[in-house]
Amino acid sequence: MQGRLDTFIEGMQGAETLDDLQGHIIGLRDVFDVEHLVYHSVNASGGQYAALTYPLTWVDRYLEQDYARVDPVVQGCYRRFHPVDWKRLDWSGKQVRDFMGEAQDAGVGQQGFSVPIRGPNGQFALFTVSDRRTDTAWNKYTERHVRDMILAAHFVNQKALEIERGTDETQQRNLSPREVDALTMLAMGYSRAQAAESLSISEHTLRVYIESARFKLNASNTTHAVARALTLGLLIV
Amino acid sequence: MQGRLDTFIEGMQGAETLDDLQGHIIGLRDVFDVEHLVYHSVNASGGQYAALTYPLTWVDRYLEQDYARVDPVVQGCYRRFHPVDWKRLDWSGKQVRDFMGEAQDAGVGQQGFSVPIRGPNGQFALFTVSDRRTDTAWNKYTERHVRDMILAAHFVNQKALEIERGTDETQQRNLSPREVDALTMLAMGYSRAQAAESLSISEHTLRVYIESARFKLNASNTTHAVARALTLGLLIV
DNA sequence: TATTAACTCCCCAGAAATGGCGAGTTCGAC
DNA sequence: GTCGAACTCGCCATTTCTGGGGAGTTAATA
Known part of the structure; x- marks a missing residue:
């Protein structure tokens, strides 16, 4: 065999x-x-x-x-x-x-x-x-x-x-570290306000990360973005 | 060798x-x-x-x-x-x-x-x-x-x-089929309204599923519930 | 058969997220 | 040294979620 x-x-x-x-x-x-x-x-x-x-x-x-x-x-x-x-x-x-x-x-x-x-x-x-x-x-x-x-x-x-x-290597563009941070906080159950405080940034900045992550991931809302990031293995929760 | x-x-x-x-x-x-x-x-x-x-x-x-x-x-x-x-x-x-x-x-x-x-x-x-x-x-x-x-x-x-x-198998918490459906829709990027329509139920019923899933998963909001369900391997998106 | 769990429906008020506007700094790369 | 990408901040109106009530029907199982 x-x-x-x-x-x-x-x-x-x-x-x-x-x-x-x-x-x-x-x-x-x-x-x-x-x-x-x-x-x-x-x-x-x-x-x-x-x-x-x-x-x-x-x-x-x-x-x-x-x-x-x-x-x-x-x-x-x-x-x-x-x-x-x-x-x-x-x-x-x-x-x-x-x-x-x-x-x-x-x-x-x-x-x-x-x-x-x-x-x-x-x-x-x-x-x-x-x-x-x-x-x-x-x-x-x-x-x-x-x-x-x-x-x-x-x-x-x-x-x-x-x-x-064509290859076994994927060409996915990465999320930036802050985008990962933001999505990670949300995946852990933090609200936007809590997440922003946790990361010591304004809630607005947090929003920018979430939105750019959403764009990169082709996601239609925050939940979708977090779900995609998770299934793509981009987050370590 | x-x-x-x-x-x-x-x-x-x-x-x-x-x-x-x-x-x-x-x-x-x-x-x-x-x-x-x-x-x-x-x-x-x-x-x-x-x-x-x-x-x-x-x-x-x-x-x-x-x-x-x-x-x-x-x-x-x-x-x-x-x-x-x-x-x-x-x-x-x-x-x-x-x-x-x-x-x-x-x-x-x-x-x-x-x-x-x-x-x-x-x-x-x-x-x-x-x-x-x-x-x-x-x-x-x-x-x-x-x-x-x-x-x-x-x-x-x-x-x-x-x-x-203790084992290589992850613990399962039993979400009901409808709860799984609901979370799956949300994980796919549907809004509550869209998800409800997709599943042919009222938006309110959908909410009941999301909330009971949230309770079972010990999640603080919808995004958290979806994230937990995903990491627990409860959803196959 | 009795009992439990799942499934389905509805209203309201307050909280949170989203969409759209703009703007300045810093850092590494070509 | 320019260029792009990442990082940081603010405001307002609108949409969407969340939390709090309650209630009846089916299906599985013990």
Whole structure:
């Protein structure tokens, strides 16, 4: 496996389009010897991109129903750092059970293992393998291959970012230190008056920072600006 | 190396305090056979934690001068996904050159290679190795060990998160679906009126959601509530 | 079935944020 | 040495939020 994965990563470097990547994902499924393999990226601008081996009808259904808001895999990985076995997630709740039922019917294996991946500007992606092995076989399988999956997740995401924006480096213009300060205070719950006092500047100056930050972030109001700054990883609250 | 890294990762699982981790970091330097090795995390609560082999005087100086705002390694990694060789970073600019001079004097090797790591809630960390090898030797070294460094970075960060908050999973407070909807709309920049229309409810109802969310999140105003929901990973914008 | 939580609706007054006007200093970079 | 970008200050009118009341319906769960 180690050798095949290395070969795969090298081979993937040639990919230049998202279609190429989709092809590699299918190849990767064989390398990992599982039934399904999914790479799904959500960037902070709301754009989604997926390369996967699930049936397309299920993908359509998933998007149409906005199942990402229910899917325990997405919700669980979003608040974890380390990869997680689907069995460890919280599957209680009516909506979730209904969702799971549908997913089973659609042919998604009952076993699954997902690796959360995060990139600059609040990018979030998932690398998932799923299968029908028994619990014991699956435990043994995942234990043996966690590291391979972490690496595969990393390189697939790196390639996807590179394809999407030409490089994996983002060209976002930075907020000035004072703009960061201002938004940080607001994110901590201070009112404008309190924030201004905290920073020892006039409330008006504070407003200038907020507005220029709003402009840079393309935000329509203060809350939006703070939200964008947070999801872009610009604030350390 | 592969074998020694595996052993290291297993050994590190026993670490229970940050001091333990510091010890492992020193051990890891030998595994990687470099002069310095640094793990530096900035968690979402603003606390910083570092485990490293640099001289402490340099660390103090770095913190005191808030050099993270200047350091091209931090700045560059912050907007990249893939690990990066220090040579590829932008070292122009007066402040940066001064900083580099000081770093050299402090004994930081001229060669360096850093892996950006991101966790839930905007956590950001760096895993860095630095050395004094020649350019060619360093290129060969980094090329051979990128994957090892990615894995080491992952597991060190996972351990650090686990130590810091007991688990790598962030705590969930249950906002109701409508509360999530409401905060999501606001985080996307909608005004209350627009959000209410989007959700097909009266503006007043929307207010009820915002206020109950504010209460649950212990937030002092709408912006704060949205910020907290985002950093708690409750919203996927 | 009982109970809890979520969901939905309405009014008013005071507090806070926004939009639009302008202006001077300092610092590093080209 | 000019240029741009960051930092700092003020006022007024308008819009938007917040805090304080109260109340009925559905859906899940114990």
